[in-house]
Amino acid sequence: MTRVSAFSSPFMLGFDDIERVLDRVSKAANDGYPPYNIERIHANEENGEIIRITLAVAGFTREQLDVSVEESQLVIRGRQQEDKxxxxxxxxxxxxxxxxxxxxxxxxxxxxxxxxxxxxxIDLARPEPERVVRRIEISAGD
Known part of the structure; x- marks a missing residue:
């Protein structure tokens, strides 16, 4: 059975990676722990728009938390040990x-x-993208 996606349009070239990312995100979205907020903070000239992700991690110490970037993903891990x-x-x-x-x-x-x-x-900055316009020369097909 063939799966049809929004990215299969002939006008959307090179978006295969985005489709794979969306599949990965939809699989990971089912777990609700820990709860989190994502908010937009005021933009400033230095960093552009700032996005803040806040996770409720009550009971975790700084040593029990790990924040890293792995293959274009922000990964937050928490590990607690049983107190015997x-x-x-x-x-x-x-x-x-x-x-x-x-x-x-x-x-x-x-x-x-x-x-x-x-x-x-965790604060993230999304800088304003530069607007790039490039003219493509058309060669003569003689």
């Missing part, structure tokens, strides 16, 4: 591991990450 010395009467807060990935467009820069009050915030 504790004896719980009720266990409602699980020691969990997670991995959350965000696909980055070309040109996106990571400005930094901050952990405060159980919220991990």
């Amino acid at each position: 010395a504790r004896q719980y009467l009720h266990r409602g807060i699980a020691a969990r591991q997670f991995q959350r990935a965000f696909v980055l467009a070309e040109g996106i820069e990571i400005l930094g990450a901050d952990l405060r009050d159980g919220l991990l915030s």
